[in-house]
Amino acid sequence: xxxxxxxxxxxxxxxxxxxxxxxxxxxxxxxxxxxxxxxxxxxxxxxxxxxxxxxxxxxxxxxxxxxxxxxxxxxxxxxxxxxxxxxxxxxxxxxxxxxxxxxxxxxxxxxxxxxxxxxxxxxxxxxxxxxxxxxxxxxxxxxxxxxxxxxxxxxxxxxxxxxxxxxxxxxxxxxxxxxxxxxxxxxxxxxxx
Amino acid sequence: xxxxxxxxxxxxxxxxxxxxxxxxxxxxxxxxxxxxxxxxxxxxxxxxxxxxxxxxxxxxxxxxxxxxxxxxxxxxxxxxxxxxxxxxxxxxxxxxxxxxxxxxxxxxxxxxxxxxxxxxxxxxxxxxxxxxxxxxxxxxxxxxxxxxxxxxxxxxxxxxxxxxxxxxxxxxxxxxxxxxxxxxxxxxxxxxxxxxxxxxxxxxxxxxxxxxxxxxxxxxxxxxxxxxxxxxxxxxxxxxxxxxxxxxxxxxxxxxxxxxxxxxxxxxxxxxxxxxxxxxxxxxxxxxxxxxxxxxxxxxxxxxxxxxxxxxxxxxxxxxxxxxxxxxxxxxxxxxxxxxxxxxxxxxxxxxxxxxxxxxxxxxxxxxxxxxxxxxxxxxxxxxxxxxxxxxxxxx
Numbered sequence: 001x002x003x004x005x006x007x008x009x010x011x012x013x014x015x016x017x018x019x020x021x022x023x024x025x026x027x028x029x030x031x032x033x034x035x036x037x038x039x040x041x042x043x044x045x046x047x048x049x050x051x052x053x054x055x056x057x058x059x060x061x062x063x064x065x066x067x068x069x070x071x072x073x074x075x076x077x078x079x080x081x082x083x084x085x086x087x088x089x090x091x092x093x094x095x096x097x098x099x100x101x102x103x104x105x106x107x108x109x110x111x112x113x114x115x116x117x118x119x120x121x122x123x124x125x126x127x128x129x130x131x132x133x134x135x136x137x138x139x140x141x142x143x144x145x146x147x148x149x150x151x152x153x154x155x156x157x158x159x160x161x162x163x164x165x166x167x168x169x170x171x172x173x174x175x176x177x178x179x180x181x182x183x184x185x186x187x188x189x190x191x192x193x
Numbered sequence: 194x195x196x197x198x199x200x201x202x203x204x205x206x207x208x209x210x211x212x213x214x215x216x217x218x219x220x221x222x223x224x225x226x227x228x229x230x231x232x233x234x235x236x237x238x239x240x241x242x243x244x245x246x247x248x249x250x251x252x253x254x255x256x257x258x259x260x261x262x263x264x265x266x267x268x269x270x271x272x273x274x275x276x277x278x279x280x281x282x283x284x285x286x287x288x289x290x291x292x293x294x295x296x297x298x299x300x301x302x303x304x305x306x307x308x309x310x311x312x313x314x315x316x317x318x319x320x321x322x323x324x325x326x327x328x329x330x331x332x333x334x335x336x337x338x339x340x341x342x343x344x345x346x347x348x349x350x351x352x353x354x355x356x357x358x359x360x361x362x363x364x365x366x367x368x369x370x371x372x373x374x375x376x377x378x379x380x381x382x383x384x385x386x387x388x389x390x391x392x393x394x395x396x397x398x399x400x401x402x403x404x405x406x407x408x409x410x411x412x413x414x415x416x417x418x419x420x421x422x423x424x425x426x427x428x429x430x431x432x433x434x435x436x437x438x439x440x441x442x443x444x445x446x447x448x449x450x451x452x453x454x455x456x457x458x459x460x461x462x463x464x465x466x467x468x469x470x471x472x473x474x475x476x477x478x479x480x481x482x483x484x485x486x487x488x489x490x491x492x493x494x495x496x497x498x499x500x501x502x503x504x505x506x507x508x509x510x511x512x513x514x515x516x517x518x519x520x521x522x523x524x525x526x527x528x529x530x531x532x533x534x535x536x537x538x539x540x541x542x543x544x545x546x547x548x549x550x551x552x553x554x555x556x557x558x559x560x561x562x563x564x565x566x567x568x569x570x571x572x573x574x575x576x577x578x579x580x581x582x583x584x585x586x587x588x589x
Binding site for chain 1: 199310311331332361363364365367368369370371464465467468470471553554555556
């Protein structure tokens with residue numbers, strides 16, 4: 001892989017917004033001047049089924065069009081997938097995995113079968129309930145992966161996302177503040193175990 | 194100044210259609226091209242185009258409505274995939290025989306059955322002899338650029354043939370990537386207005402379109418279609434030259450990527466070419482003289498030009514994302530190898546059928562093809578020219 005290219009794989013369940021989060025991340029990186037790809041792997045999609053989405057982010061044009069097999073980072077939006085999907089498959093040990101979970105470090109280390117890279121966790125449910133009053137894990141997960149991967153600074157992310165949310169939620173501006181709060185909380189609360 | 198954007202392949206195609214602002218768009222939704230008429234109908238509803246959008250009840254009707262509109266003297270566009278194209282099939286031939294320059298965005302998907310919504314080129318390959326000009330696109334940028342060039346080629350008085358722009362379903366149609374857009378006014382000026390020479394709504398020249406064509410005429414009309422397809426080659430290059438003046442982006446019949454000094458090369462179309470470029474770069478760093486010929490213009494088929502571009506190689510692999518099920522090899526393989534035979538270019542050639550039904554095409558798969566080519570160069574033998582990659586082996 002190109003030295004400057006970052007590859008990210010998202011694991012979620014249909015309906016949780018993993019695809020949307022990957023597209024939002026692509027958007028945010030694009031706005032900082034990067035070359036980006038954001039694409040889901042479409043299967044027989046239905047609510048609750050395991051879903052994979054991908055991001056490539058690079059300083060130079062991206063030509064490769066395959067799925068990602070050796071990601072730098074993996075994001076797990078739903079921790080019930082940990083026992084169902086081999087989430088660390090191909091994940092670089094120089095990289096990291098970010099999991100939306102409240103499970104113990106012991107459980108996570110065990111279920112990740114000795115993955116030697118960094119493991120980060122975040123309680124996206126708590127953040128989402130606090131900021132939005134509903135469970136939308138994608139916004140906190142977006143902020144958390146930006147923090148973990150250092151794709152851009154916290155300030156750049158927040159500045160960019162205000163604009164994105166204003167556009168995305170043009171018809172329901174009341175949720176913009178909540179989403180911004182979810183980002184801010186997530187930037188603070190993501191932690192390495 | 195071009196506009197830096199990020200769009201999916203479907204968004205790119207729909208954006209081009211918006212800027213072209215055709216008189217009529219008639220379409221019926223089918224995955225993975227559904228978003229194109231979906232976005233376009235939004236443009237119609239918002240008033241950002243003044244096209245008539247005809248929400249038909251089938252793809253057969255979509256193509257029929259485009260034929261009616263073009264015959265009347267209007268500029269018509271549509272989009273479809275796989276079985277949608279299959280249902281258009283009868284009208285696909287009528288569109289080209291009536292010399293109606295309809296433009297179709299074909300988001301490539303496997304033709305059933307069994308049912309599969311994912312990418313391969315079986316839909317496009319099924320209409321390769323239907324008299325349509327066929328352009329293939331590596332990514333969203335090329336899907337967009339090819340669409341902007343489409344009407345200038347199709348409507349040219351020496352051509353007057355329908356044209357389809359292909360891109361890979363999901364792989365590019367649903368992937369968000371960077372793209373450079375052209376400003377609306379520039380597109381409008383580049384595409385120009387459509388003034389057909391003969392059309393049904395011309396009260397000064399009553400004509401009939403598509404009447405009975407008996408033994409004494411059809412052959413001549415088919416020969417004229419064939420001539421138009423040959424003429425299209427010149428026009429495609431002229432339009433590409435003008436497009437380059439406007440955007441700086443250069444297009445020909447095909448792109449030669451590190452091909453000039455290559456010893457082994459791959460010939461392929463659409464998104465696989467991008468993955469192949471990535472592999473070529475890696476192999477070049479290891480000192481392997483690998484190259485790529487990415488075919489853009491599949492119909493008309495630039496036979497002589499391809500033969501000349503490949504003639505110096507020590508071995509070549511032609512990749513087909515559709516199997517022709519003929520016990521010989523894929524359509525692109527047969528076209529390329531027959532072109533080389535006629536031009537007396539003797540290069541050992543192998544065919545790989547791959548990526549069927551959305552089977553992911555990995556960089557490793559492509560690298561293995563180059564390794565196979567190097568083996569062929571070493572041994573001087575092609576054991577079996579009709580091969581697969583990405584196919585699961587039967588477990589013993």
